[in-house]
Amino acid sequence: MKNRVHSQEVTKAAKQRLLERGVTVESIAEIVYAMQHPFTPELTMLECMESVEKVITKREIQHAILVGVELDVLAEQNKLSEPLQTIVATDENLFGVDETIALGAALGYGSIAVTTYGFLDKNKEGIISKLDTKAGGQVHTFLDDIVGAIAASASSRIAHRIRDFEDKASEEIMLDKEEEELIG
Amino acid sequence: MKNRVHSQEVTKAAKQRLLERGVTVESIAEIVYAMQHPFTPELTMLECMESVEKVITKREIQHAILVGVELDVLAEQNKLSEPLQTIVATDENLFGVDETIALGAALGYGSIAVTTYGFLDKNKEGIISKLDTKAGGQVHTFLDDIVGAIAASASSRIAHRIRDFEDKASEEIMLDKEEEELIG
Amino acid sequence: MKNRVHSQEVTKAAKQRLLERGVTVESIAEIVYAMQHPFTPELTMLECMESVEKVITKREIQHAILVGVELDVLAEQNKLSEPLQTIVATDENLFGVDETIALGAALGYGSIAVTTYGFLDKNKEGIISKLDTKAGGQVHTFLDDIVGAIAASASSRIAHRIRDFEDKASEEIMLDKEEEELIG
Amino acid sequence: MKNRVHSQEVTKAAKQRLLERGVTVESIAEIVYAMQHPFTPELTMLECMESVEKVITKREIQHAILVGVELDVLAEQNKLSEPLQTIVATDENLFGVDETIALGAALGYGSIAVTTYGFLDKNKEGIISKLDTKAGGQVHTFLDDIVGAIAASASSRIAHRIRDFEDKASEEIMLDKEEEELIG
Numbered sequence: 001m002k003n004r005v006h007s008q009e010v011t012k013a014a015k016q017r018l019l020e021r022g023v024t025v026e027s028i029a030e031i032v033y034a035m036q037h038p039f040t041p042e043l044t045m046l047e048c049m050e051s052v053e054k055v056i057t058k059r060e061i062q063h064a065i066l067v068g069v070e071l072d073v074l075a076e077q078n079k080l081s082e083p084l085q086t087i088v089a090t091d092e093n094l095f096g097v098d099e100t101i102a103l104g105a106a107l108g109y110g111s112i113a114v115t116t117y118g119f120l121d122k123n124k125e126g127i128i129s130k131l132d133t134k135a136g137g138q139v140h141t142f143l144d145d146i147v148g149a150i151a152a153s154a155s156s157r158i159a160h161r162i163r164d165f166e167d168k169a170s171e172e173i174m175l176d177k178e179e180e181e182l183i184g
Numbered sequence: 185m186k187n188r189v190h191s192q193e194v195t196k197a198a199k200q201r202l203l204e205r206g207v208t209v210e211s212i213a214e215i216v217y218a219m220q221h222p223f224t225p226e227l228t229m230l231e232c233m234e235s236v237e238k239v240i241t242k243r244e245i246q247h248a249i250l251v252g253v254e255l256d257v258l259a260e261q262n263k264l265s266e267p268l269q270t271i272v273a274t275d276e277n278l279f280g281v282d283e284t285i286a287l288g289a290a291l292g293y294g295s296i297a298v299t300t301y302g303f304l305d306k307n308k309e310g311i312i313s314k315l316d317t318k319a320g321g322q323v324h325t326f327l328d329d330i331v332g333a334i335a336a337s338a339s340s341r342i343a344h345r346i347r348d349f350e351d352k353a354s355e356e357i358m359l360d361k362e363e364e365e366l367i368g
Numbered sequence: 369m370k371n372r373v374h375s376q377e378v379t380k381a382a383k384q385r386l387l388e389r390g391v392t393v394e395s396i397a398e399i400v401y402a403m404q405h406p407f408t409p410e411l412t413m414l415e416c417m418e419s420v421e422k423v424i425t426k427r428e429i430q431h432a433i434l435v436g437v438e439l440d441v442l443a444e445q446n447k448l449s450e451p452l453q454t455i456v457a458t459d460e461n462l463f464g465v466d467e468t469i470a471l472g473a474a475l476g477y478g479s480i481a482v483t484t485y486g487f488l489d490k491n492k493e494g495i496i497s498k499l500d501t502k503a504g505g506q507v508h509t510f511l512d513d514i515v516g517a518i519a520a521s522a523s524s525r526i527a528h529r530i531r532d533f534e535d536k537a538s539e540e541i542m543l544d545k546e547e548e549e550l551i552g
Numbered sequence: 553m554k555n556r557v558h559s560q561e562v563t564k565a566a567k568q569r570l571l572e573r574g575v576t577v578e579s580i581a582e583i584v585y586a587m588q589h590p591f592t593p594e595l596t597m598l599e600c601m602e603s604v605e606k607v608i609t610k611r612e613i614q615h616a617i618l619v620g621v622e623l624d625v626l627a628e629q630n631k632l633s634e635p636l637q638t639i640v641a642t643d644e645n646l647f648g649v650d651e652t653i654a655l656g657a658a659l660g661y662g663s664i665a666v667t668t669y670g671f672l673d674k675n676k677e678g679i680i681s682k683l684d685t686k687a688g689g690q691v692h693t694f695l696d697d698i699v700g701a702i703a704a705s706a707s708s709r710i711a712h713r714i715r716d717f718e719d720k721a722s723e724e725i726m727l728d729k730e731e732e733e734l735i736g
């Protein structure tokens with residue numbers, strides 16, 4: 001038995017779980033683009049995908065993926081004990097542990113991530129909506145919330161980085177101006 | 185100097201602050217109604233107002249109101265020190281303390297309150313939208329988030345109570361059935 | 369297959385899980401007593417047990433118990449997929465989903481519950497310490513955090529109710545005084 | 553009137569506020585050292601100070617400092633309206649907005665930061681204890697919690713980075729082993 005799990009193994013497993021459940025980095029990035037593009041017209045899908053990739057490297061997010069998908073799969077296979085089996089399999093509306101786990105992951109990216117997550121939870125878009133339809137006996141009670149949290153975190157990350165970039169840019173502008181005044 | 189503030193005084197002050205800033209219990213209840221009515225057609229405005237009143241009796245909510253409105257008013261009067269004054273007065277988008285305080289209040293009503301709060305933060309409705317317009321030099325940087333948290337908490341409260349009621353009702357139905365089987 | 373799980377069934381299952389895993393209401397109440405007694409000398413164990421019982425009636429707490437114990441038991445039986453199995457079975461220190469779920473439950477009782485939960489997580493007492501020793505191949509990775517959250521919530525509940533009581537008491541004192549002034 | 557506040561200005565102001573209120577990076581680092589040293593004997597004060605410096609560059613932390621110190625100073629000068637003035641000046645125990653703001657900042661560094669913050673709130677050490685004594689009419693109702701959050705965040709940051717480093721180190725060890733097997 002292994003003593004400790006290497007970070008690389010956790011990262012690999014987290015990415016695998018998402019793919020096994022039909023969630024690609026691109027599908028999450030599409031939601032990020034929809035959220036951030038109205039504020040930043042020049043934003044590209046590539047930048048959104050990079051942001052999602054970065055978010056998925058965080059331990060808290062990876063652990064949420066592993067736990068959430070495990071519970072969804074076990075519920076799909078009818079392997080949870082009652083009454084938890086029914087609560088998870090029917091995605092009961094007053095069951096909040098799925099949202100708590102997702103929220104805990106989003107909180108790492110600040111209040112913008114939290115409010116965006118809340119919005120995506122009510123206004124299910126793209127892949128989140130697809131996961132939520134429960135087509136063909138699939139259970140995504142935990143995963144749709146976690147995908148929402150990843151999208152919200154990636155959105156918040158972009159908003160903060162754009163501001164950092166703008167601040168640096170204006171700094172260079174100010175330095176240029178100072179140099180000009182010294183010449184002649 | 186007073187040693188400790190009586191709860192009644194805090195409750196009274198919290199309600200006064202809301203009214204002084206143009207927020208009535210009814211205006212918050214309208215948002216609650218908009219949120220919950222789709223799920224519960226028989227819900228009345230009176231029930232929504234009662235829920236809002238109940239939420240406003242909670243210490244965490246009252247303290248959030250007192251702190252939030254104090255900071256809004258001080259910013260309106262230009263009495264905060266820089267750079268906080270500008271950050272609050274312009275409702276800077278990457279400033280999150282207003283959302284953190286509101287979120288802390290909503291968290292007392294569970295994950296439904298948190299996600300609803302997030303939704304209302306992005307989809308500003310009714311009184312929240314009015315507060316957010318910043319008309320006439322007014323500052324409601326903190327208050328619009330707190331009102332969102334009150335509305336979200338009241339919505340969550342209703343969702344949980346309706347489920348409690350339905351469960352009790354079905355219990356009576358089950359008892360009736362048992363009695364019937366015993367007769368004759 | 370059942371359509372919806374009745375609240376009574378969830379309550380019953382949550383209480384059963386705790387007992388099956390060796391956690392009694394009394395053992396949790398002992399921690400509450402240790403936390404609150406220094407502030408309230410006249411506090412009794414009975415009051416602490418009543419507070420714990422009340423906390424265990426909350427949906428968020430019950431759901432956390434069901435999910436947490438399920439994951440602990442599955443890990444004990446080696447039934448989780450890797451690398452989650454090792455992470456949970458060895459109670460890895462950088463694994464935080466157990467704490468997130470517990471924290472989500474404690475947050476329903478305000479900031480006092482959250483800080484008390486944090487304290488109990490570092491200063492493991494009584495039953496929490498017993499669960500954490502991992503004696504005999506048992507896994508309580510999730511349960512020790514959830515018990516901490518229940519104890520912290522019950523402590524916070526007592527602190528708030530004592531304040532409510534003191535405020536009402538002083539109110540009656542004030543009313544008595546007014547009546548006296550009117551006589552004669 | 554300025555339109556937007558440059559990040560550099562916010563960073564500068566946040567650091568100044570801490571110093572004006574008697575809090576040095578070193579004093580916070582001492583708490584971090586006390587928390588982490590038992591787990592990592594080779595940890596140095598310099599590493600703790602670097603961690604604190606990094607944490608203080610985060611927007612959420614800086615905003616919490618600006619708001620918290622502003623409220624403390626206004627309370628010290630008796631400039632808040634009642635009943636908030638008394639609640640803040642007497643550091644009322646059921647007032648939780650100070651903890652909510654600090655918690656919101658700590659949450660950016662995950663569940664380890666949150667539980668450590670809770671522990672420091674109950675077991676006040678070093679500079680936190682000094683701020684909490686309220687010597688000479690000073691008010692640090694908000695600041696002692698924020699300093700706790702900074703210390704907790706810096707502690708969590710160190711724990712995660714040490715794990716990252718250990719994982720990379722073992723990776724190099726594994727690569728070395730593979731190379732050796734190929735030789736001869």
